[in-house]
Amino acid sequence: MAKTPQEREQLRQARVTARTAAQTPLVGPAGAAVASIILPGLGQILSRQTQRGVLILSAMATSVGIFAWRIAELGRRVDGFGATILRALERRPGFVALVAVVLALVWLVAAWDAYRCSRDRRRPTTGIFALVLAGFFVLGWQIAEIDVVKLVREAPEALPPLSRVMWPWAAAVEYEEQAVTAGADVLAGEGPAPERAPQVEGEPYLLVEPNVGQMTTQDEDFRPVPGTRITLTGTGFTPNTETEIWWEDPVGNEFRPREDGEYLIVTTDEQGSFQLEMTMPYRLTPPSAEGPFIHRVEARQISTVGPPRPSEALRLTISRMIETIFMGMMATFFGIIFSIPVSFLAARNIMSGSRITMAIYFLTRTILNIIRSIEPLIWALIAVVWVGLGPFAGIVALTLHSIAALGKLYSEAIEGIDAGPIEAIQATGANRLQTIMFGVIPQMISPFISFSIYRWDINVRMSTVIGLVGGGGIGFLLVQYIRLLDYRSAGIAVWFIAITVATLDYVSAEIRNRLM
Amino acid sequence: MLEFKNLSKTYDDGTQALKDVSFSVEPGEFLVVIGLSGSGKSTLLRCTNRLIEPTSGSITWDGTDITNADSPTLRTIRRRIGMIFQHFNLVKRLSVMNNVLSGRLGYLDTWKSLLYRFEKTDRENAMRALQRVGLTEQAYKRASELSGGQQQRVGIARALMQEPQIILADEPVASLDPVLAHTILGYLERLNKEDGITVICSLHYLDLVQRYATKVIGLRDGRVVYRGTGEDIRRMTDAEFKEIYGEDAERVGAGPAAAATAPAVNTPEEAE
Numbered sequence: 193m194a195k196t197p198q199e200r201e202q203l204r205q206a207r208v209t210a211r212t213a214a215q216t217p218l219v220g221p222a223g224a225a226v227a228s229i230i231l232p233g234l235g236q237i238l239s240r241q242t243q244r245g246v247l248i249l250s251a252m253a254t255s256v257g258i259f260a261w262r263i264a265e266l267g268r269r270v271d272g273f274g275a276t277i278l279r280a281l282e283r284r285p286g287f288v289a290l291v292a293v294v295l296a297l298v299w300l301v302a303a304w305d306a307y308r309c310s311r312d313r314r315r316p317t318t319g320i321f322a323l324v325l326a327g328f329f330v331l332g333w334q335i336a337e338i339d340v341v342k343l344v345r346e347a348p349e350a351l352p353p354l355s356r357v358m359w360p361w362a363a364a365v366e367y368e369e370q371a372v373t374a375g376a377d378v379l380a381g382e383g384p385a386p387e388r389a390p391q392v393e394g395e396p397y398l399l400v401e402p403n404v405g406q407m408t409t410q411d412e413d414f415r416p417v418p419g420t421r422i423t424l425t426g427t428g429f430t431p432n433t434e435t436e437i438w439w440e441d442p443v444g445n446e447f448r449p450r451e452d453g454e455y456l457i458v459t460t461d462e463q464g465s466f467q468l469e470m471t472m473p474y475r476l477t478p479p480s481a482e483g484p485f486i487h488r489v490e491a492r493q494i495s496t497v498g499p500p501r502p503s504e505a506l507r508l509t510i511s512r513m514i515e516t517i518f519m520g521m522m523a524t525f526f527g528i529i530f531s532i533p534v535s536f537l538a539a540r541n542i543m544s545g546s547r548i549t550m551a552i553y554f555l556t557r558t559i560l561n562i563i564r565s566i567e568p569l570i571w572a573l574i575a576v577v578w579v580g581l582g583p584f585a586g587i588v589a590l591t592l593h594s595i596a597a598l599g600k601l602y603s604e605a606i607e608g609i610d611a612g613p614i615e616a617i618q619a620t621g622a623n624r625l626q627t628i629m630f631g632v633i634p635q636m637i638s639p640f641i642s643f644s645i646y647r648w649d650i651n652v653r654m655s656t657v658i659g660l661v662g663g664g665g666i667g668f669l670l671v672q673y674i675r676l677l678d679y680r681s682a683g684i685a686v687w688f689i690a691i692t693v694a695t696l697d698y699v700s701a702e703i704r705n706r707l708m
Numbered sequence: 709m710l711e712f713k714n715l716s717k718t719y720d721d722g723t724q725a726l727k728d729v730s731f732s733v734e735p736g737e738f739l740v741v742i743g744l745s746g747s748g749k750s751t752l753l754r755c756t757n758r759l760i761e762p763t764s765g766s767i768t769w770d771g772t773d774i775t776n777a778d779s780p781t782l783r784t785i786r787r788r789i790g791m792i793f794q795h796f797n798l799v800k801r802l803s804v805m806n807n808v809l810s811g812r813l814g815y816l817d818t819w820k821s822l823l824y825r826f827e828k829t830d831r832e833n834a835m836r837a838l839q840r841v842g843l844t845e846q847a848y849k850r851a852s853e854l855s856g857g858q859q860q861r862v863g864i865a866r867a868l869m870q871e872p873q874i875i876l877a878d879e880p881v882a883s884l885d886p887v888l889a890h891t892i893l894g895y896l897e898r899l900n901k902e903d904g905i906t907v908i909c910s911l912h913y914l915d916l917v918q919r920y921a922t923k924v925i926g927l928r929d930g931r932v933v934y935r936g937t938g939e940d941i942r943r944m945t946d947a948e949f950k951e952i953y954g955e956d957a958e959r960v961g962a963g964p965a966a967a968a969t970a971p972a973v974n975t976p977e978e979a980e
């Protein structure tokens with residue numbers, strides 16, 4: 193209905209009078225400003241802008257409180273109020289000064305705001321809240337220990353492991369190793385020299401000269417007393433190849449001796465020969481052991497032969513990845529089975545019959561909401577306590593979360609069912625079962641499948657991390673590699689997770705698109 | 709003959725949607741029910757096949773008491789009463805064919821039908837029904853892909869599969885534009901004239917009522933306030949019309965001459 197301009201003007205006037213009558217400020221503009229200087233927000237409250245006043249007051253109280261706490265933290269270990277502040281200022285001058293300035297600004301603006309509230313009898317702009325937000329931002333920066341400098345400074349350190357994670361494929365394959373070795377016995381202590389093995393034509397041979405001597409030992413002050421120098425001469429090895437020296441003590445323990453802190457390693461010449469001098473190494477021998485002992489020194493050439501084959505890391509990753517996908521699948525499967533009956537209990541249109549059913553509806557909804565609001569990772573922690581480490585714990589956790597999430601989605605699908613087609617099918621003379629098969633299920637099937645696939649997608653994604661807390665799957669392997677600092681193998685796991693999740697994402701989106 | 713005697717319906721919330729409604733419908737009639745939105749038209753139609761249980765009164769059909777029929781009998785009654793709806797009420801995700809075939813459900817063995825296994829003759833009949841409404845091309849499309857007018861034609865084909873003696877049509881054209889309204893009502897008229905199917909139809913547009921009705925019933929607040937033949941309604945006065953549509957309703961339909969050529973441009977009450 194059209195109104196004349198005069199009518200409209202009258203209406204506006206009436207509205208203004210009605211409002212101002214109820215909102216006459218209790219104090220004048222100056223009074224309001226003073227009140228807000230004394231207590232930020234008080235002036236606004238006195239100007240009948242209670243909500244605004246309370247908001248300003250609580251924002252100020254919160255930021256001043258947090259600021260005080262941070263100062264106390266920074267000035268820990270000094271006594272006295274002034275000293276604490278000075279210490280804090282000394283440690284983080286920028287932060288303390290900035291926050292103090294912002295707070296003072298907010299304080300002043302709050303007073304100005306109160307002045308305007310009282311004068312104009314209506315809400316001024318929201319600029320003061322932007323200022324409060326800025327204050328919170330500065331506080332948050334300090335509390336969260338944000339450190340951009342560190343981010344840049346540590347980057348070179350992080351680069352090597354990161355590059356291994358990003359391109360880990362060197363560790364994805366391994367080769368069969370072939371060893372060319374020859375060894376000789378060395379006697380430690382006094383006694384007849386051990387018999388030298390005969391040299392065979394075409395076989396590698398190692399000659400140790402002398403082959404009787406003293407091992408390196410320690411004196412009372414644990415200073416090393418060097419052992420006998422021996423010369424190793426190798427012949428008949430593969431030419432131009434790195435050769436490692438190994439030592440085997442009489443007990444049968446092998447180790448690689450070092451000279452000046454470096455492992456002993458030598459490269460053979462054109463003829464496959466080498467010569468090397470070394471000191472007989474230190475070896476802790478049991479006190480009961482006395483007398484001479486036969487040690488053995490060996491020269492080894494390790495070379496790779498044959499085609500590359502998947503490394504253990506790759507094989508483990510693939511098997512864990514399969515485990516992960518199936519974990520996600522089983523959790524989805526159980527989730528679907530249990531959430532179907534639950535979803536009916538959580539559907540308002542089905543449960544609205546009586547008080548009791550409504551009570552069940554609210555109870556079910558509440559429980560579902562609680563279960564859903566707890567992250568699967570936390571459920572996994574609980575499940576690990578419950579059923580122990582391994583994929584089953586992960587499945588239990590994911591199933592619980594799936595029931596809650598799917599129960600909600602399904603119940604919404606049930607609530608969204610159109611009664612019209614059901615009525616139409618009934619009108620044809622169909623019985624109850626036929627009505628369900630023709631009227632209800634076709635309406636449910638597409639959201640049902642779509643939600644289930646979506647959930648499978650989520651569950652596989654979740655099961656890749658659920659291993660972090662011991663729930664099995666590839667996450668379990670990943671943390672182990674990271675703890676062992678085996679970044680290449682960890683990288684392989686990360687790559688597989690990324691590939692699987694991306695593939696699944698695509699497939700599930702594609703299926704859902706077709707269904708829609 | 710279908711006879712309504714003192715039919716009343718009170719909903720659980722206390723709404724009295726029908727009050728003491730009595731009338732009868734002869735076989736072959738095209739009965740149009742008119743009345744404002746909320747006057748009880750849908751309730752009346754749904755009581756006829758007991759999608760809604762009447763509170764009191766009775767409906768008898770050729771001597772069979774519909775109101776007291778047990779559920780197997782009710783289903784055999786329902787399968788001879790086709791029904792079409794304002795919002796078509798097709799199962800949108802099923803193919804047009806399956807929607808049409810669902811009209812056979814009342815005749816079929818439960819287990820076979822649950823697996824969507826229909827007899828060959830049923831499929832042939834479904835094709836023929838689609839042919840009658842000009843939709844053979846669309847048979848294997850999903851119902852949701854069809855336009856409103858096409859969906860309503862599928863609704864008619866579904867009703868046809870029931871080999872109905874009566875078709876109930878609850879505002880079948882209220883969601884369609886006026887040109888389509890004539891198409892749909894034209895189909896109903898052909899079924900009425902050629903197959904002798906009794907049609908009970910609620911309508912909003914007075915011109916349509918004047919054009920198609922052989923008998924008219926007017927409802928207001930659940931009471932019958934008007935009875936007349938198609939002839940009567942063509943000669944209807946403003947006073948009589950207001951009696952049905954309420955005081956503030958204006959007569960919208962043009963005279964009989966205009967009604968035949970021009971579709972209605974306005975309705976006394978917004979379509980629900």
Ligand SMILES: Nc1ncnc2c1ncn2[C@@H]1O[C@H](COP(=O)(O)OP(=O)(O)O)[C@@H](O)[C@H]1O
Pocket residue numbers: 719720721723724725743744745746747748749750751752980
């Ligand atoms: N399920 C129901 N529960 C309660 N009241 C209803 C229900 N369905 C319809 N009504 C009421 O019954 C009256 C008649 O409705 P209806 O038969 O749909 O009228 P019409 O089809 O003529 O618009 C209206 O007042 C409506 O609000």
Ligand SMILES: [Mg+2]
Pocket residue numbers: 746749750751879980
């Ligand atoms: Mg209606």
